[in-house]
Amino acid sequence: MAFDITKHTAVDQVGIEERVARFNTRSIKGESKSKVLKLALSMIDLTTLEGKDTDGKVKQLCQKAMHPFADMPDLPRVAAVCVYPNHVKTAKQALRGSNVKVASVATAFPSGNSLLAIKMEETKWAIEQGADEIDMVINRGAFLKGEYQKVHDEIASIQSLCNEVRLKVILETGELSSLDNVRKASEIAIHAGADFIKTSTGKINAAANMPVTLVMLETIKDHFIKTKKMVGMKPAGGISSAKQAIQYLVMLNETLGPDWLNPHWFRFGASSLANDIILQLGKEKFGSYYSKDYISID
Amino acid sequence: MNWQYAPAKESTEQIKLQKRYQHFINGEWTKPNSKKYFSSINPATEEVLAEVALGNAKDVDLAMQSAANAYNKVWKKMPAKERAKYIFRIARMMQERARELALIETLDGGKPIRESRDFDVPMAANHFFYYAGWADKLAYAFPNKNPKPIGVAAQIIPWNFPLLMAAWKIAPALACGNTVVLKPAETTPLTALVLAQIIQDCDLPPGVVNIITGDGDVGAEMVKHPLANKVAFTGSTEVGKSIQKALAGTNKKLSLELGGKAAHIVFDDAPINQAVEGIVNGIFFNQGHVCCAGSRLFVQESCAEEVIAKLKSRMQTLIVGDPLDKNTDIGAINSKAQLQKIKMYLQSGIDDGLEMFQCHTTLPSKGFYCQPTLFLGTAQSNRVVQEEIFGPVLCIQTFRTIEEVIEKANNIPYGLSAGVWTDKGAKIFNLTSKLRAGVVWANTYNKFDPASPFGGYKESGFGREGGLHGLMPYLNK
Numbered sequence: 070m071a072f073d074i075t076k077h078t079a080v081d082q083v084g085i086e087e088r089v090a091r092f093n094t095r096s097i098k099g100e101s102k103s104k105v106l107k108l109a110l111s112m113i114d115l116t117t118l119e120g121k122d123t124d125g126k127v128k129q130l131c132q133k134a135m136h137p138f139a140d141m142p143d144l145p146r147v148a149a150v151c152v153y154p155n156h157v158k159t160a161k162q163a164l165r166g167s168n169v170k171v172a173s174v175a176t177a178f179p180s181g182n183s184l185l186a187i188k189m190e191e192t193k194w195a196i197e198q199g200a201d202e203i204d205m206v207i208n209r210g211a212f213l214k215g216e217y218q219k220v221h222d223e224i225a226s227i228q229s230l231c232n233e234v235r236l237k238v239i240l241e242t243g244e245l246s247s248l249d250n251v252r253k254a255s256e257i258a259i260h261a262g263a264d265f266i267k268t269s270t271g272k273i274n275a276a277a278n279m280p281v282t283l284v285m286l287e288t289i290k291d292h293f294i295k296t297k298k299m300v301g302m303k304p305a306g307g308i309s310s311a312k313q314a315i316q317y318l319v320m321l322n323e324t325l326g327p328d329w330l331n332p333h334w335f336r337f338g339a340s341s342l343a344n345d346i347i348l349q350l351g352k353e354k355f356g357s358y359y360s361k362d363y364i365s366i367d
Numbered sequence: 368m369n370w371q372y373a374p375a376k377e378s379t380e381q382i383k384l385q386k387r388y389q390h391f392i393n394g395e396w397t398k399p400n401s402k403k404y405f406s407s408i409n410p411a412t413e414e415v416l417a418e419v420a421l422g423n424a425k426d427v428d429l430a431m432q433s434a435a436n437a438y439n440k441v442w443k444k445m446p447a448k449e450r451a452k453y454i455f456r457i458a459r460m461m462q463e464r465a466r467e468l469a470l471i472e473t474l475d476g477g478k479p480i481r482e483s484r485d486f487d488v489p490m491a492a493n494h495f496f497y498y499a500g501w502a503d504k505l506a507y508a509f510p511n512k513n514p515k516p517i518g519v520a521a522q523i524i525p526w527n528f529p530l531l532m533a534a535w536k537i538a539p540a541l542a543c544g545n546t547v548v549l550k551p552a553e554t555t556p557l558t559a560l561v562l563a564q565i566i567q568d569c570d571l572p573p574g575v576v577n578i579i580t581g582d583g584d585v586g587a588e589m590v591k592h593p594l595a596n597k598v599a600f601t602g603s604t605e606v607g608k609s610i611q612k613a614l615a616g617t618n619k620k621l622s623l624e625l626g627g628k629a630a631h632i633v634f635d636d637a638p639i640n641q642a643v644e645g646i647v648n649g650i651f652f653n654q655g656h657v658c659c660a661g662s663r664l665f666v667q668e669s670c671a672e673e674v675i676a677k678l679k680s681r682m683q684t685l686i687v688g689d690p691l692d693k694n695t696d697i698g699a700i701n702s703k704a705q706l707q708k709i710k711m712y713l714q715s716g717i718d719d720g721l722e723m724f725q726c727h728t729t730l731p732s733k734g735f736y737c738q739p740t741l742f743l744g745t746a747q748s749n750r751v752v753q754e755e756i757f758g759p760v761l762c763i764q765t766f767r768t769i770e771e772v773i774e775k776a777n778n779i780p781y782g783l784s785a786g787v788w789t790d791k792g793a794k795i796f797n798l799t800s801k802l803r804a805g806v807v808w809a810n811t812y813n814k815f816d817p818a819s820p821f822g823g824y825k826e827s828g829f830g831r832e833g834g835l836h837g838l839m840p841y842l843n844k
Contacts, residue, residue: 078639078640079636079637079638079639080638080640080641081638081641081810083641083810084638084640084641084642084644084645084810084811085641087644087811088641094481094485095693095694096372096375096693097372097373097375098374098375100373101371101372101373104368104370108368287640294673294676294677318370323684327368327369327370
């Protein structure tokens with residue numbers, strides 16, 4: 070289906086930044102805080118995406134995903150483990166029976182610079198290995214050149230392979246240079262059938278931030294108002310503290326509302342966030358912080 | 368998950384309010400000639416916070432004498448750079464006592480602590496910093512004009528931004544070499560009295576700033592007092608007119624900052640989501656007790672449905688309640704009288720058959736509160752559109768062409784402020800030159816800066832506050 074970019078909605082950067090500043094003045098205390106920190110933990114896509122990843126490391130990560138901290142067995146498990154396609158099988162086996170999903174990056178992650186046929190082949194392979202979710206990247210070269218239809222059609226092609234598998238579309242907002250472009254790319258991805266839109270690969274310095282995430286949440290909201298169809302959101306990279314996670318969730322709560330406040334519709338792509346949440350939950354429960362030595366690094 | 372934020376109440380344990388406050392005259396706390404006091408109450412709880420001296424003509428006379436004396440003997444002779452040091456000192460001490468000032472502002476006036484902490488108090492201190500910088504540069508501000516101070520300034524301020532308005536008045540007056548008699552509003556005198564303590568702690572020469580408290584009669588005595596060389600008033604247009612009448616035929620200088628009924632205009636090419644935020648900020652900031660509040664919304668018909676739907680949905684997330692809670696967006700209405708006035712207007716809108724929208728939140732049972740309210744499908748002839756409500760009530764009209772919206776926006780006796788939302792720069796410049804308003808905000812609203820002049824056209828007053836222009840009402844040149 071042709072994508073009509075002329076209908077794109079304007080974004081005002083100053084307004085976005087002011088709104089974000091307002092969210093960050095919310096004061097979340099006591100009961101509210103513990104509840105929302107547990108929610109944040111359950112929304113994490115625990116991620117390892119390195120050339121040096123081993124099966125052993127992936128297995129360790131899966132153990133952490135299912136049982137984040139032995140001292141507090143009542144903690145929720147995380148939402149998913151996110152790996153390269155070649156580790157999907159290992160992760161799938163390690164997570165068997167746990168309901169933690171396996172997400173696989175695909176489509177020539179992180180640059181997306183390859184032939185569509187190759188990207189499709191890679192996606193098929195990841196799905197065959199057992200991936201529950203595919204995290205694809207958009208073709209930023211084509212996007213910045215103004216070839217929006219091409220970007221759209223590539224996403225739609227990958228989407229056509231997904232069926233039951235949920236498709237997350239990474240915009241790599243750090244390369245898009247303006248919030249207007251973030252809005253445009255979000256509209257393209259949603260129109261092409263994304264189940265989730267995701268900010269970043271984590272492979273460049275400019276990862277997720279709140280203004281970018283707000284623009285994406287607003288796009289999701291506008292789409293919902295028009296079509297009544299929900300789309301998920303995943304900020305990824307750069308969110309490492311529990312405090313930041315709370316700020317994101319305040320923003321989510323006041324932008325999209327309670328229907329999105331669950332791991333089915335919102336994820337954090339992060340590796341170190343889980344440990345900070347565990348530390349803070351420990352503080353809420355016992356009144357003092359654990360030494361970091363008590364908390365596993367995977 | 369349904370997530371209600373747990374209460375996050377700011378503690379008031381560290382502040383100590385006196386039981387009783389006197390006038391601050393000639394550097395000393397002076398008992399009122401009337402021997403009478405009135406109560407200042409917390410509009411969020413209706414509890415009495417403190418007793419405050421009730422002024423009369425004799426108190427005004429004493430304050431004027433001491434201001435004139437300080438002007439002639441000390442202040443006008445002092446080198447400008449020495450004057451500046453005092454003003455800088457006041458600014459710094461306000462910053463040191465920022466938390467206390469914010470808490471008292473919220474207790475006395477009902478505004479959310481987030482606003483008094485993040486807006487009122489820092490902005491007030493910034494005005495002192497800004498004008499301290501001008502004190503020894505007046506000759507450069509007005510080259511070849513040899514600017515000279517006027518003398519004693521009688522200053523009367525409103526209850527919506529008590530401390531900030533005191534700063535807007537006192538800082539430029541002192542920087543220009545004038546001395547001051549200031550009267551805070553009857554319902555919100557407390558932060559001005561803390562400012563008097565600060566001024567005393569700064570060792571400002573006695574009589575340079577005098578602060579007296581009381582009702583409108585005290586203000587009237589100040590205006591007609593023979594030693595007042597300059598009158599500065601911020602408040603209602605009605606009182607402004609009576610002051611102007613009283614001063615006709617005298618050689619007293621006058622500046623007025625009066626009411627408003629700003630047009631807030633949204634075009635269909637605007638960044639709609641940010642415009643909705645701007646509309647909310649424009650009308651619900653400080654419970655709508657803002658003279659420049661964007662209280663008449665004009666939405667282009669092609670985006671009206673979307674804007675209104677989003678506005679309604681955004682209003683559901685506003686937290687209305689205890690002003691001391693750090694998460695409160697809309698606090699208490701300043702006084703019982705003001706709440707009654709707002710309710711009278713709500714009834715007027717209902718009687719006119721207008722469609723009304725309010726949020727479903729429950730209001731605290733004690734204190735003065737008002738639901739954020741929209742009136743839809745209003746006409747220029749509705750009373751709620753013509754008159755300043757000074758509360759969280761927004762009147763919405765739609766428009767089709769740019770000529771139509773300019774005509775309607777200007778079709779009001781006021782001309783203080785306006786707002787325009789569009790992605791097209793040329794449209795902004797077209798409108799800013801045609802809207803008869805002292806301030807026009809583009810793709811934002813309610814933005815203030817000490818360096819930026821603020822003031823009105825038409826019945827919204829004359830004279831500017833802030834910036835280089837804000838010096839002019841306090842200088843003879």
